[in-house]
Amino acid sequence: MNEQKKCRVKIVGGTGYTGGEIIRLLLNHPLTEIVAITGAGIPQPQPAWRFWGWLRGVCDIPIAEETPGEGGNADVVFLSTPHGVSMKLAPLYYEKSHRVIDLSADYRFEDVSEREGWYADEHTSPELCKEAVYGMPELFREQIKSARLIANPGCYPTAAILSLYPAIKEGFIEATGIHIASASGVSGAGKNAKLPFHHPELDQNYFAYRVGSHQHSPEINSILSRVTGAKVSSSFVPHVLPIRRGILSTMFCRKKGNAALQQIWDAYNSYYEKEMFIRLYALGEAPNLQAVCGSNFVDISLHQDQITGEVIIVAAEDNLCKGAAGQAVQNMNIMMGFPEGMGLSHPGTL
Ligand SMILES: NC(=O)c1ccc[n+]([C@@H]2O[C@H](COP(=O)([O-])OP(=O)(O)OC[C@H]3O[C@@H](n4cnc5c(N)ncnc54)[C@H](OP(=O)(O)O)[C@@H]3O)[C@@H](O)[C@H]2O)c1
Incomplete structure (x- = not known):
């Protein structure tokens, strides 16, 4: 039987809440390999469990200072970064042919003028707004399949x-x-x-x-x-x-x-x-x-x-799940041709 190729993933902003949730979900995803996790203000790489106590004994992958655009061999880069930051990082990964799933609001409007009055920072990569697909699978599933940049919806x-x-x-x-x-x-x-x-x-x-x-x-x-x-x-x-x-x-x-x-x-x-x-x-x-x-x-x-x-x-x-990280993983599954619910079919908790 042919073994299905795993999706190699980089998570940027892995020290934040949605980035942490992506790590949690992907550790139980059978067709994903986390190849890098980064954040900001990290002088020395530290194992992920140093940031997230619930990963102790479960995940030793280091979290290092982000080097913008260094995606290595990652197929997909998740940007769990604040708006204003993603718009600077996304083009660097996009140019190097990584598929990008951005959890911020930076690419959620096709027309950047719709942001005016709602987001303070001027858009630094408006040309990518038209490329981005709004990552709501129930409404945009076909476009997500071939998307190179996903604007993951707001919570x-x-x-x-x-x-x-x-x-x-x-x-x-x-x-x-x-x-x-x-x-x-x-x-x-x-x-x-x-x-x-x-x-x-x-x-x-x-x-x-x-x-x-x-x-x-x-x-x-x-x-x-x-x-x-x-x-x-x-x-x-x-x-x-x-x-x-x-x-x-x-x-x-x-x-x-x-x-x-x-x-x-x-x-x-x-x-x-x-x-x-x-x-x-x-x-x-x-x-x-x-x-x-x-x-x-x-x-x-x-x-x-x-x-x-x-x-x-x-x-x-x-x-944090359907409103952010879970929907992002659902989008990754669709982009990679995996079953849409892979790694996501668990029930909630008390
Ligand atoms: N929280 C939610 O429920 C939710 C839901 C949907 C969408 N979102 C969106 O998802 C994004 C992340 O939200 P969050 O709640 O996870 O925020 P968060 O907890 O503040 O995490 C953001 C992470 O990004 C890191 N970061 C900031 N600048 C960076 C840079 N230049 N390079 C690498 N890492 C950088 C931060 O590190 P430092 O703390 O060291 O700066 C932090 O670890 C935001 O755009 C948010 O609007 C959030």
């Missing part, structure tokens, strides 16, 4: 876009006036989070931030408009929960037409019944974080408000 946009797409596309809800309220675990802020995210501030607390001005708003509207052909506008309010992982989003949508909720559910089912990472709940049920955390699932439920008639959609995902 909040992943749940919001997948939840709203069928209803807008089929004309069950208005494309405008959508309200999205999301709550995220604090790992969503990355490992260098500021004062409001420190334990004494966060424990027993719950707060909204960047109300109506979060940078994921234009991403949600832009991608939904692209895939539905409608001019989508939604308002988005994120909140922080005093937990490590998970996003729960509730979306309030004005209903259009006379379809019964069951009919809307049937349409969602026909869109998603073959999608291995989308679980559509039966009417009357609603997702929760424990059901998804640690896994690559997005759980979605549909409801109708008895007073206003609005369609209400609830969605849950793990921000």
Whole structure:
């Protein structure tokens, strides 16, 4: 029997939360070999377990200071780096024919002008924005297969876009006036989070931030408009929960037409019944974080408000997994021609 060739992988930003999650997932991936892990501010290479206690006795691969563009023999380079950093690194790897999966927001807009007013830094490699494929397999699977640069979706946009797409596309809800309220675990802020995210501030607390001005708003509207052909506008309010992982989003949508909720559910089912990472709940049920955390699932439920008639959609995902690293590995699987769920089919944890 021919042994299938392994995918050699470099992870940049392996000392951060999403980079650490990629390491965790790939150590259990049968067709991946991690050939390099790098980060910033590392004077001497150190074994990965020095940065991540849960890797002690499991992973000795060194994490070294990043040498930009040095991809060695890696087939795929993951950039788990902040926005502004990825746009400088990606071209260096792209030019050397490595396939790049970028977890930052730097390549999520085809038209860089859509970033204006939302991201402070001027784009240093705008020419690559048109090359990048938005890495949401459920919507862009064919393009992902041959992509050389993947713009891995944002954590909040992943749940919001997948939840709203069928209803807008089929004309069950208005494309405008959508309200999205999301709550995220604090790992969503990355490992260098500021004062409001420190334990004494966060424990027993719950707060909204960047109300109506979060940078994921234009991403949600832009991608939904692209895939539905409608001019989508939604308002988005994120909140922080005093937990490590998970996003729960509730979306309030004005209903259009006379379809019964069951009919809307049937349409969602026909869109998603073959999608291995989308679980559509039966009417009357609603997702929760424990059901998804640690896994690559997005759980979605549909409801109708008895007073206003609005369609209400609830969605849950793990921000570090389907919202970041898991979706990135799913993209890698598609690019390499591996089974899409390889290394990702585990359930969540308590
Ligand atoms: N956290 C989430 O839930 C989530 C979800 C979806 C997408 N994302 C996106 O994914 C990216 C990473 O997020 P994160 O939460 O993992 O952030 P993080 O915890 O802050 O990790 C970022 C990592 O990148 C490293 N880094 C910074 N500049 C670098 C450079 N020039 N070369 C090499 N490494 C460098 C950082 O090292 P130092 O700390 O030493 O600077 C850090 O280890 C961000 O763009 C974020 O927006 C995050």
